[in-house]
Amino acid sequence: MIGTDTISRVIGQDVYDESGEKIGSAAEVYLDDETGQPEWVTVRTGLFGTKESFVPLRNADLTDDGVRIPVSKERVKDAPKIDTDGHLSPQEEQELYRYYGMGTGMESTTGMESTTGMESTTGMATTGMTSGTDTRGTVGHDTSGPTTDNAMTRSEERLDVGTRSEEVGRARLRKYVVTENVTETVPVSREEVRLEREPITDANIGNAMDGPAISEEEHEVVLHAETPVVAKEAVPVERVRLDKETVTEQATVTEGVRKEQIEMEGDAGTTRDRGI
Secondary structure: OOOHHHHHHHOOOEEEOOOOOEEEEEEEEEEEOOOOOEEEEEEEEOOOOOEEEEEEOOOOEEOOOOEEOOOOHHHHHOOOOOOOOOEEOHHHHHHHHHHOOOOOOOOOOOOEEEEOOOOOHHHHOOHHHHHOOOOOOOOOOOOOOOOOOOOOOOOEOOOOOOOOOOOOOOOOOOOOOOOOOOOOOOOOOEOOOOOOOOOOOOOOHHHHOOOOOOOOOOOOOOOOEOOOOOOOOOOOOOOOOOOOOOOOOOOOOOOOOOEOOOOOOOOOOOOOOOOO
16 A cells, blocks of 8 residues: 655656566656545656556555566556646546546545655645645645645755775584505614534534444524514694684765756846855
8 A cells, every 4th residue: 555655756766567567667756636546657668668557556566676666558548638737627637537447536526636756745645735725825736746845845855974894704623544655764674594614612612523433414594584564643733723803995886866946947136045
């Protein structure tokens, strides 16, 4: 449901039909003179947005994507051609009601008043004052809508730039096993046979004569040698962890902001800008 408090959000938004197809962009909102509620919106269509068609706001919804209306794009395309001159006559209003099959609407006989996107909603609800309210004694009259005081408010948008934290990537530690060859040198020893001869002396004559004079004998010697033996053990060598540090850099943000401009019109010699 679109009310007077959301009119400023409607103007300039994309307009979609009942099937979600884009029709165009919202240009002006028209209020009912009696209830002050939004009743119609003009939608700019065509290649360059030069064509405007009236579309009913009854049962329309305002979403994050724009305005969704309960009629088809083809229906809007063939809508009655009515000038967007700031006010709908009762006859034009009834023609639109008949075309969109909306009966006779609110049975209003005072027509519709349009409002532009920069008007405040407090002024839009008083468009029905044309039905007899005495405006004598007022100090100004807004030709686009309600009676106001003798000053016009100029507003502009300001940028409010902040930051938010979002995930941009991840880092992780992963341990895996590789095999490499390590060469070490280690001394090894072995036994070798060496033949020794000694002459017969008084000291060994007894051993030499022990046994038969002539015989066959064998003497055996066991030889030993060292071979390298490898043993492996796992030992801790270091600790590795992930840490984070914050780096601050400057980011430039560019965004368009809207602001109102007020210009003065009048006959030559009757106006003078005194400024502030």
